Amino acid sequence: MKLWKRLLCTARRRSPWIFHMNSGSCNGCDIELIAALTPRYDAEQLGVLLQGSPRHADILCVTGPVTHTSAPAVHTVYEQVCGPKAVVAIGSCPASTNVFIDSRVIVGPLSKHLPVDVFVPGCPPRPDAIVRGIATAANLLAERSDHPAKADPLAVCSVNAEEVKS
Amino acid sequence: MNLLIALARFLIFPGLLFAVPAAWMVLWLERKAVALLQQRIGPPFGQPFFDFIKLLAKDTPPRSGVNGMLMRTWPLIAVAASLGAVGLLPVLPTHGGFEGDLILLLALMELPAICLIIAGFSSRSLFGEIGSAREAVLLVSYNLVFLMAVVSIAVAQHSFRLEALAAAPLNAWRYLGLLAILLCLPAKLHVNPFSLPNAEQEIYSGPMTEYAGFELALWQLSHGLEWIAGVGLVAALAVPASAYVWLDVVSILFVGFILVLALSLIAAATARLAIDTTVRFYWQCTLVFAVAAISSALFMRLRS
Numbered sequence: 001m002k003l004w005k006r007l008l009c010t011a012r013r014r015s016p017w018i019f020h021m022n023s024g025s026c027n028g029c030d031i032e033l034i035a036a037l038t039p040r041y042d043a044e045q046l047g048v049l050l051q052g053s054p055r056h057a058d059i060l061c062v063t064g065p066v067t068h069t070s071a072p073a074v075h076t077v078y079e080q081v082c083g084p085k086a087v088v089a090i091g092s093c094p095a096s097t098n099v100f101i102d103s104r105v106i107v108g109p110l111s112k113h114l115p116v117d118v119f120v121p122g123c124p125p126r127p128d129a130i131v132r133g134i135a136t137a138a139n140l141l142a143e144r145s146d147h148p149a150k151a152d153p154l155a156v157c158s159v160n161a162e163e164v165k166s
Numbered sequence: 167m168n169l170l171i172a173l174a175r176f177l178i179f180p181g182l183l184f185a186v187p188a189a190w191m192v193l194w195l196e197r198k199a200v201a202l203l204q205q206r207i208g209p210p211f212g213q214p215f216f217d218f219i220k221l222l223a224k225d226t227p228p229r230s231g232v233n234g235m236l237m238r239t240w241p242l243i244a245v246a247a248s249l250g251a252v253g254l255l256p257v258l259p260t261h262g263g264f265e266g267d268l269i270l271l272l273a274l275m276e277l278p279a280i281c282l283i284i285a286g287f288s289s290r291s292l293f294g295e296i297g298s299a300r301e302a303v304l305l306v307s308y309n310l311v312f313l314m315a316v317v318s319i320a321v322a323q324h325s326f327r328l329e330a331l332a333a334a335p336l337n338a339w340r341y342l343g344l345l346a347i348l349l350c351l352p353a354k355l356h357v358n359p360f361s362l363p364n365a366e367q368e369i370y371s372g373p374m375t376e377y378a379g380f381e382l383a384l385w386q387l388s389h390g391l392e393w394i395a396g397v398g399l400v401a402a403l404a405v406p407a408s409a410y411v412w413l414d415v416v417s418i419l420f421v422g423f424i425l426v427l428a429l430s431l432i433a434a435a436t437a438r439l440a441i442d443t444t445v446r447f448y449w450q451c452t453l454v455f456a457v458a459a460i461s462s463a464l465f466m467r468l469r470s
Contacts, residue, residue, distance in 0.1 A: 011219035014210070042206040044197075047213050052370030053293075055227070055378040058220070082225045082378045145223075 009142040012058070012084070015047040016138035019057035019081065023074050023110070025064030028124040029091035033061060036127035036134075043131050046138070054080040059137045061130075065093035065100045066108035078114050084144060086117040086137040090130055095119045180398065181253035189390025190214040192397070192426055196357075199430035214390065221383035227376075233288055237377070240285035241384035247277035248391035255398045256332035257418055258411060267326045272316060275395050278388050279305055279354070282363070286373025297372020301363035303441055307448040308353040308360075314456035315346035319403065322463035333407045339462050344404055346455040351396050351429060353444070355389075358433035360444055397425045 022030055036043050037050055051057045054077050066074060078087070087110075092098040094110035110116055117140055120133035175181055193214040201208025229237055251274035254266040279301065286298030320326050322343070323334045353360035364372040374385055401421040408414055439447070 007219055008223050011216040011223075014216045015213065015220045017217075039204055039206045042201070042208075044201060044209050045207045047209055047216065052366040053375045055376060056371065056374075056382060058224070080227075082227060084224070 005145070008145050012145055013138050013142035015049075016059050016134055016141070017049045017051045017057050018059045018061050018088075018134060019051050019054045019077070021054075021060055021062045021074065021077050023062055023064035023070040023094070023108075024067035024106075025091065025093060029063035029093070032124045032127050033063065033090060033130055036130045041127040041131055043134065046131070046135055048131070048134055055082060057081050058084070058141060059086045059088055059134060060114075061088045061090055061134070062094050062110055062114070063090045065097040065103075065106050066110055066113060068105050068107050071107050071113060074110075074113055084141055086141050087114050088118045088120060088133050088137050089116045090120045090133065091125055092121050092123045095121055098123060175258070176250075176253040180255050180257045180394075182249060185249060185252040185391055185394050186387065187215075188394050189387060190218065192393045193386070193390045195423075195426050196393075196430045196433070199427055200434045203431065203434040214386065218383050218386060221386070222380050224379040226379035226381060233290070236288045237285065238381060240281045240288070241377070241381045241388060244278040244281040244285075244388040245384050245391065247274045247281070248388050248395055250274045251395040252391055252398065254328065255395065256328040256402050257398070257415060266328060268316060268320055268328055268331065269326055271328065271395075271399070272313070275354075275392070275399075276305075276309075278392055281388075282373050282385075285377070286363075289373070289376035291376045293369040293371070293375045294373050296369045297363045297365075297375070300365075300369075300441055301373060303445060304353055304360065304362055307445040308350045308452075311346055311448055311452045311456045312350040312354070314453075314460050315343045315350070318346075318456070318459035318463040319343040321460065322466055324467065332402055336404075336406050337466075339459065339466060340403065342455065342459040342462065344400055346452065346459055347400055348425075349452050349455065350448075351400070351425075352432060353448070354396055355393055355429065357429055359436040359439050361433075361438055362441055362444060365438055393426070394422075397422045397429075400425060 020030070020033055035041060037048070054060070058081075060078060060081050062074065064070065078085075089095055089110050093100065094108060094116070097103075097106050097108045100106050100108075107113075118133045118137045120129050122129060125133075177183060190212070194209065194211065197213065198208040228234075251271055254271045254274065283298045283301050283305070286294040286301065319331065319340055322337070322339045323331055325331060325334075352358070356362075356364055364374065369375075374382060377385060398418070401418045405414060405417045405421055408417075
């Protein structure tokens with residue numbers, strides 16, 4: 001039983017499948033998310049696969065400030081992802097609605113609607129930061145399968161310029 | 167004793183105990199080869215195994231009634247059928263035991279594809295239905311060539327028994343038939359020029375769109391086992407029987423490895439064809455191979 005639990009932890013950490021959800025983003029973060037999967041950053045090294053169906057995903061990657069039109073879709077897609085699941089908010093928009101703050105068509109930020117696990121700030125964030133955010137979410141999933149209460153629900157992932165240069 | 171040998175073939179080699187790790191290995195090899203060809207590093211070793219474990223422990227959406235029961239049953243039937251097909255492969259010469267023939271092997275190899283079609287329709291998803299329709303059209307187009315090629319191999323040796331076919335001396339006609347089977351394998355395994363049913367940029371995951379958790383894990387396993395069955399059939403028929411059993415097994419594994427790499431190369435180098443182009447490819451271009459193979463085999467038989 002203990003062996004199975006340990007195996008499950010490893011499996012959850014090493015196989016994060018993501019689903020990409022755009023909730024009214026300007027397409028900047030979406031481009032960076034795709035860049036994280038291309039040969040230069042190659043997120044598949046960590047077992048990350050972009051899935052077409054939310055039913056197959058473990059991690060829901062949301063970009064955009066959650067517009068009035070997209071809010072029901074965000075809820076539907078979150079319900080469609082099968083548990084255990086994690087939510088990664090990519091970019092500054094889902095974290096704070098960014099420059100769209102006080103707009104009457106925005107019902108964000110995302111944390112009003114979904115329990116966000118990892119924030120990846122930036123406008124747009126670098127692909128390495130996105131990859132790190134996904135890896136953090138995968139670690140959270142693994143920790144939760146061990147001790148459901150222990151895991152820290154909020155994490156902020158960013159890669160600063162010095163770290164990239166070195 | 168016969169029963170023991172038959173059980174050992176189904177449970178140990180080339181059946182369950184060998185085939186399931188080999189299926190994960192082949193799935194990994196394919197992803198890794200495609201990644202290397204795209205100048206990526208690719209998934210770490212054993213990635214499909216971790217995917218399988220993770221999917222086993224994921225929740226499935228609540229499904230009720232007959233439809234929910236069916237959705238749980240199709241992947242099970244697919245895995246069982248493809249495991250049976252792998253267990254029948256003529257890798258080891260058996261003295262007694264259960265001797266399957268080519269017709270049973272073909273039926274078991276077709277069953278996962280048919281399960282996939284029904285599964286897509288029973289998931290009641292729009293994308294699943296489109297994917298199933300595509301899979302059905304694909305099945306009709308490549309199976310004509312595939313079955314003719316297999317029949318040509320059988321006719322040339324006067325036998326449908328797998329053991330006899332694997333042990334028979336090789337000739338040029340068999341290679342013609344094997345070439346026709348090889349042309350059908352990319353469509354059978356849904357790799358790139360013919361990845362129509364699971365075209366992820368068009369219809370998400372096709373028939374599997376609604377499947378989650380352990381059902382999806384079983385679909386993946388069945389896909390890996392289909393790889394083993396398809397590649398294993400070609401490898402077992404292409405490698406001439408030698409005096410040593412271990413030499414046969416090693417050379418079959420080697421040929422299978424090369425075939426998987428070649429299919430991955432094709433997958434990485436090509437783009438997806440449209441459905442009408444695919445049907446035309448199989449019914450016009452590839453059919454020539456199959457007709458040549460079957461007519462030459464018949465000619466051989468009439469002459470002898």
